[in-house]
Amino acid sequence: MRFISAALILLAATAASAQNGPQNSHQDAKPLPYMDPALTTQQRVDDLVSRMTLEExxxxxxxxxxxxxxxxxxxYDYWSEGLHGIARSGYATMFPQAIGMAATWDAPLLxxxxxxxxxxxxxxxNEAIRHNIHSIYYGLTIWSPNINIFRDPRWGRGQETYGEDPFLTGRLGVAFVKGIQGPDPxxxxxxxxxxxxxxxSGPESTRHSANIEPTPxxxxxxxxxxFRATITEAHADSIMCAYNAVEGSPACASKLLLQDTLRRDWGFKGFVTSDCGAIDDFYATDYPSHHTSPDKEAAAAAxxxxxxxxxxGQTYLTLGSAVKKGLVTExxxxxxxxxxxxxRFQLGLFDPAAKVAFNAIPFSExxxxxxxxxxxxxxEESIVLLKNDAHTLPFKPSVRTIAVIGPSAATLNNLEGNYNAIPLHPVLPLDGILTQFKSSKVLYAQGSSFADGVAIAVPRTVFHLDMTSPEQGLxxxxxxxxxxxxxxxxxxxxxxxxFDWNSxxxxxGAPAEAFAVRWSGTIAMQAPGAYDFQLLLTHCYPCNDHExxxxxxxxxxxxxFAAANNEYRPIGKFTLNLPDTARHALRVEYRHKAHLFGAGITLAWVPKPGALLPEAVAAAKKADVVVAFLGLSPELxxxxxxxxxxxxxxxxxxxxKLPAAQQQMLEAVAATGKPLVVVLLNGSALAVNWANDHAAAILEAWYPGQAGGTAIAETLAGKNNPAGRLPVTFYSSIDQIPAFDDYSMANRTYRYSKAKPLFEFGYGLSYTTxxxxxxxxSTQTLHAGDPLTVEADVRNTGRVAGDEVAELYLTPPHTAVSPQRALSAFTRVHLAPxxxxHVTFTLDPRTLSQVDEKGARAVTxxxxxxxxxGTQPTSQTPAIPFTINGIQPLPH
Structure with missing residues (x-):
């Protein structure tokens, strides 16, 4: 069943008209020009703006x-989020986090x-308009995709991107933008x-003040x-400028970026929005900022x-004063x-509802x-098989007892990532395995937190319905x-x-704006002692909740505990002193009353280092195979x-590195001698060197979205044959990469790094061959400016069906700045045994071009x-030569 967010009902002060746009006060009067669909959009916009006062x-x-x-x-509120599902506005379909979508290497899927x-x-x-709601997160201007280059694995927001490669990012970004904006002319x-x-692309700690001066x-x-591809090919109608400065000017006040590059060179016709609070960074003195403007008025004018x-933000509300001071003109x-x-006109918001076909899209979608x-x-497509010794995966029928161990096996936020939709029926990895392997015995132990001192959802293993019931839960x-x-x-x-119940x-039967939940049952620990707990509210700033x-x-x-208004994530801390390992009655009560946003609760704890190891080791000893769910968390x-x-x-x-708490747990369960399968859930690369040396198999599942648990279990069972590819390099340590705040691409990513990584960009195995x-x-000698066609045959030589990602890499003549190789085409195909x-790639002049030290692009x-x-070329991969004659300069 799908639920209409009760927040939509909450804000309805009166019964609303289904009309999408404004109407004349006098129905018989001739429509004002801006309300006349017969006129051009430009004429209508010019007329509307001309009628506004400066204050308006x-x-x-x-x-x-x-x-x-x-x-x-x-x-109208321009702020809506849709990175991997419509976010923060009630239930919606939640896809894998963007880095996981990138791992599909499937542009049509994007x-x-x-x-x-x-x-x-x-x-x-449409539902909001029917109830006269015009709130944040319910609009049609979606602030996605994030197509920054994930140049360094330490960046916390890299999970939101399509990886480290500009070509892969561009192809996926173009596909995503086309999907968002739709096919209507x-x-x-x-x-x-x-x-x-x-x-x-990081660091987060300096983003409000950093000035970055990349080489041309x-x-x-x-x-x-x-960015160029999404603007010139997909015709994205909006773009967001960044917090940081570029070559001495804040990105949101950069003539180089916004005028010379975006509008002059790329012909952009849409609108530019600032990142939130980025204009404040021009003048703020209460935190490190750019200090390029003396005050709000000057910042707004800039x-x-x-x-x-x-x-x-609010800084532009000073524009009236800035006009009076002569800082900017009307x-x-x-x-x-x-x-x-x-x-707004091109969205159809000023036209009769019946004229815009999209207005008929029902909430049931x-x-x-x-x-x-x-x-x-x-x-399923996002999962990357990194290792599979002795065909450990998929599991054989002889696997009768499975030990599921690790902090990411049963935590909701490891499905979600960030900027996420709210999943209605999320499937955790543990539950996916329980469903898929019904004829096997599944043992579960949390094993460790994500990192010592970090709260994690309390596992179901400590809860029971009453003092004697064998059933886990509350x-x-x-x-x-x-x-x-x-x-x-x-x-x-x-x-x-x-639970995540944001809006x-x-x-x-329990409305989103006001409800209460009482959980009751028992709690029992493996050992007596004092245990630190936390009650966490789901991310929802600004909340204005009364929790x-x-x-x-x-x-x-x-x-x-009571949550104060506008807290980012309220936390209530308490300690349970348990004198024994017997069951004790537990009751948790949660009351929610919100103006619009918020709701959701996690009962978490901060286990003492090593405290969860005995249970994990005991489960491993009883099992035929251990599946260790490791990685990172959106809380980290x-x-x-x-x-x-x-x-x-x-x-x-x-x-x-894998955090020490998880590494200790991994080594402890591996010491049992049982076959070990590692499943990683994370948003960025991990140096899992020990796991690569000791585990029989490794899967990378990212933050996989609402169906993540099902997809992982199907992959373990062989129902899904993994074919994802890494969109980022997995380095063996930070010693292989330059300093985090060094934005030079020298020695970064597969294109420029000389180091041998743990797993390379584009890498991924399969259950078949x-x-x-x-x-x-099409020719061995190409005239500069002409396209090149490349054809190849791909055959499935194994015994099971599977997808293959065909990757084409180009190696240009060596220069001081040329990449070692560059991804230049790819396609994902499904092949039966x-x-x-037969696959065909056409490389256009831009794909064949190079950028010199001065920033000029040309086919050379x-x-x-x-x-x-199926991966980057090795010494066994045939290198096909060709020659380009002449030179063809290309525009920026």
């Missing part, structure tokens, strides 16, 4: 643009995902916003190509004059307003069966108000307390986070080679 114009330059009643202009995200965005928008289904423009070569060879049309504000309103199936397909009673009066609307068994109803949490042990209160890596522990700082990492033959070029597929003469195989 200024009000429209921030993301939360208010209504202009006298002009019948409705309120376009399908973009389609689904914008269809669900329209469905939610007259209206956008939604508007995509590639971000963060530009040269933005790196700027045009690495940092800009994917942003507008450079070409940042919309301010996520005509310059008009330019920004015209960009912004052009987008949200998380529809077809969309759920696509989420599973994406999760009795959950759900109430339709924020109190426990009356009868619950539903009662069920919850295996653990780990969503937790269960049918209450109460905890009782053996009938006595041990915790009573992410955007500007308040975490500072060994290996992690502010959302970034200071090392790429493939061979390549008959590689042919013995099946042969010389001797080239290329290779086509």
């Amino acid at each position: 114009k200024v009000s429209q330059t921030i993301n939360s643009a208010p209504a202009i009643s006298r002009l019948n202009v409705p309120e 376009q399908q995902i973009g389609d689904v995200i914008s269809i669900e965005a329209r469905a939610k928008f 007259n209206y956008f289904r939604a508007i995509a916003t590639p971000k963060h423009f530009a040269v933005h 070569h790196d700027l045009h060879d690495t940092y800009l190509p994917a 942003g507008i004059k450079a070409g940042t049309d919309s301010n996520c 005509a310059e504000i008009d330019t920004a307003l015209k960009h912004l309103f052009t987008a 949200v998380n529809s069966p077809a969309h759920q199936a696509l989420a599973l397909k994406a999760a 009795k959950a009673e759900y109430f339709a108000t924020d109190s426990f009066d009356g009868t619950p609307v539903a009662t069920r068994i919850d295996k653990q307390i780990d 969503a109803s937790p269960i049918p 209450r949490f109460d905890v009782y042990l053996d009938g006595k209160s041990v915790g009573d 890596e992410g955007e500007e986070m308040p975490i500072h522990i060994e290996g992690f700082a502010g959302g970034d990492r200071t090392d790429i 493939f061979t390549y033959s008959n590689i042919k070029l 013995g099946e042969l597929r 003469p010389g001797n080239y080679t290329l290779s086509v195989s």
